[in-house]
Amino acid sequence: MSRTIDYYFAPQSPWTFLGHERLLQLLRASRREVRVLPVDYGRIFPASGGLPLPKRAPQRQAYRLVELQRFADHLGVAMNVQPRHFPVDGNPAALLITAVAQHDGMEAALRLAGAVFAACWREERDIASEGTLAELLAETDLPPERLADAHAADTRARYDAHTQAALDAGVFGAPTYVVDGELFWGQDRLDFVARKLGI
Numbered sequence: 487m488s489r490t491i492d493y494y495f496a497p498q499s500p501w502t503f504l505g506h507e508r509l510l511q512l513l514r515a516s517r518r519e520v521r522v523l524p525v526d527y528g529r530i531f532p533a534s535g536g537l538p539l540p541k542r543a544p545q546r547q548a549y550r551l552v553e554l555q556r557f558a559d560h561l562g563v564a565m566n567v568q569p570r571h572f573p574v575d576g577n578p579a580a581l582l583i584t585a586v587a588q589h590d591g592m593e594a595a596l597r598l599a600g601a602v603f604a605a606c607w608r609e610e611r612d613i614a615s616e617g618t619l620a621e622l623l624a625e626t627d628l629p630p631e632r633l634a635d636a637h638a639a640d641t642r643a644r645y646d647a648h649t650q651a652a653l654d655a656g657v658f659g660a661p662t663y664v665v666d667g668e669l670f671w672g673q674d675r676l677d678f679v680a681r682k683l684g685i
Contacts, residue, residue, distance in 0.1 A: 490519045491679075492664035494652045495599070496527050497579035497613060498572065499660040503565070503603035504557050505673025509663070510596065512676065516683040518665075522587045522595035524580035525649040527660060534658035539573060557674070564608055571612040577645075578636070579613045584645045585635035586628055597626045 493509065495502040513520055531538060539547065551567050558565040579602045587595035601622045605611040611618045616633060623630055635641060655664055663670045665682045 488666055490521055492521050492523055492651075492655070493661065494523045494525050494648075494655075494657050494664070495661040496576045497524055497583065497599065497602045498574050498576035498606055499603075500554055500565070500567070500607055501673050502661040503607045504554075504561060504563055505661055505676055506600050506603055507563075508561075508673070508676050509661075509679075510600075512680055512683060512685060515680075515685050518683065520592055520596065522583065522592050522599060523648040523652065524576075524583050524599070524645065525652045525657070525660075526577065526580070526645065529649050530652060530658060533653055536658055566607060566610065569607055570610045571614070572606065574606065574612065575614040577614075578616070578619060581636040581641055581645055582619050582623075582632060584648070585632050585638070585641045588641065588644060589632065589635060590628060594626070594628060598622065598628060601626050 491513070512518075527536070528538070530536065539550075542550075554565070554567040557563075558567065583595050583599050583602065586598050602613050605618060605622060606613045611621075613619070613622075619636075620630060620633055623632055652662070655662075656669060657664075657671075659671050661671075661673060663675070663679050665679060668682060670676075670679050670682070
């Protein structure tokens with residue numbers, strides 16, 4: 487049995503935001519390690535039959551907003567389901583989180599990821615902006631040079647490798663948690679993750 491949970495997500499995913507704090511609680515309770523793996527769903531959706539939000543049918547887009555508000559209310563998570571800066575390119579934040587994971591470790595990457603999610607879905611900030619990302623590094627006590635590291639070729643290679651690993655594992659949506667080789671798609675599956683972890 488592996489001690490590590492693989493955490494696949496997109497930084498702009500509202501569902502990942504809704505589940506992030508609960509995942510942190512499960513990690514603490516289970517004493518499992520985690521691999522923080524932002525991935526490019528622009529590659530995953532075409533390979534898995536998914537559609538980016540603007541291409542989905544109007545009724546699906548409308549119901550998504552209902553469900554987001556429903557879950558936010560149920561979970562007690564403050565959230566703007568139609569933030570000013572959305573849709574937004576998640577790649578800059580994904581590369582930054584990847585760089586932080588590489589240089590500062592997974593706990594730091596989790597901390598930054600949580601700040602990125604909140605910036606998008608609670609604070610009306612543009613997570614594709616280098617200025618915003620620089621602010622988030624400062625707010626999470628991380629080195630400012632990570633912005634430069636995010637543009638490095640090895641960071642891009644790691645991000646591409648995460649995405650390929652997600653495809654190989656059968657990931658098709660965000661967030662996806664992989665525990666001992668078993669996939670759990672969606673923050674609403676965290677109760678099943680807890681059972682898998684024996685919590």
